[in-house]
Amino acid sequence: MFRRTEPTDCTIEWEGRALPARAGESLAVALLAAGITSFRETPVTGTARGPLCLMGACFDCLVEVEGAQNIQACLTQVTPGMRAGIQHGARGFVDDAA
């Protein structure tokens, strides 16, 4: 769907799979360039979703990054070796108080 205009210079991990990327670009762009379009499954119906606005407004590009949930991929910069994966449903919590 997308073609890179600049060379890649590192790899990131998506769902346990290595993908080529470029340090400093947005994670959303790196995933789209690698042909990934399903970033998350919606909390209500479980439907697959991907980026819409690419500017931080739509919250459709939510992913898990290094274990943190509901991260906006379009606002996250790629670092070499970054590990990310699909956001399944709504974000859960660890209840420290319980």
Added chain:
Amino acid sequence: MSSHGSPWDSFDVAIIGGGMVGSAIGFGCAERGARVAMLDEGDVALRAARGNFGLVWSQSKGDGMPAYAAWTRQSVALWPALAERASTLAGRDVQYRAVGGLTFCLDDAEFAARQLFVQRMHNQGQEGLQMLDRHQLRELMSGCPLGPEVRGASYQPADGHVDPLTLLRGLQAGMRAAGGVHLPGASVESITPIAGGYRITRADGSEVSARRIVIAAGVMTSPLAKMVGLDVPVRPVRGQNIVTERLAPLLPLPASAIRQTGDGTVQIGVTSEDDGSFETATTTAALSRMAARALRVLPVLAQARMVRSWAALRPMTPDGFPAYAESRTHPGCFVATCHSGVTLAAVHAGRLAEAVLTGTLPEHARDLHPDRFVGMTHVSSH
């Protein structure tokens, strides 16, 4: 179809105001066979429906005004049927869940004050409302990560919550499906008696005539009511809202000022700022106060992101209770105003709509006549 808004249009009922109250009454009149026009300012309107917290709520309503308490309970009882129809009309679930409702108490003083309130409400006919201590609350909501400061709550099993915007959409769709027309885009400038009814002139020069008129214009009620000889003092009271990102279920019951919506967001409310201003901006001071209290109820929310905050204006009468009246000088012209448009939607679409068509206000609504405001200054917010 006729050309909407042309000088030749004549309707059985013109509703002035396309918010929650106007849409409910318009829907009710249209489905009873009346030809309805809903005159609406459009997106610039200062709609309380926008800031509605989505509670279908009886537990805090009508202390000192038993007619309002009874009117509210009547509406809550009719809500399951309304929810089903509104969902069908909206084309999606309005997410009405009558799972019971809570008002959290965060220390002994709050608990004691709420207990007294519950006793007063009992004396005014409120059934089912009870206090739950922390232990009972945890039993009711096992797994809910309540903060250590939560002392208890008042609990009304009949209360619940709903998605107010989907409800609004359902009511308006219902009005249109029954032949009503929605005419947005211009405020009303004058109301003139003509043979067999009234002529309404709008800011864009258009005219609509109708045999009956219902003014349901929220914070803009007062100047419109004056046009038909009714004195209904209404002030704007600002309410601020916060909504978080969507979260896995963590709060099974809605509560005053905090609820988790059917889509997983947590909505945190709501201020009651009575400064006479029509300003709808949010303030950091108020938002942080609201968030701080929400964190005492559910400390895990510290990990949640806020995605949006906004403010809306609610119409407030001098005693905080609704006002309903038919004009004596302009027969067939009614006023309906309240800040509980969601809870009261079922009676507005039912008995009140019927009253507009027959000319006789029902019991309870009759007791909420704006004549009671004479000599009264704004005292409180409910």
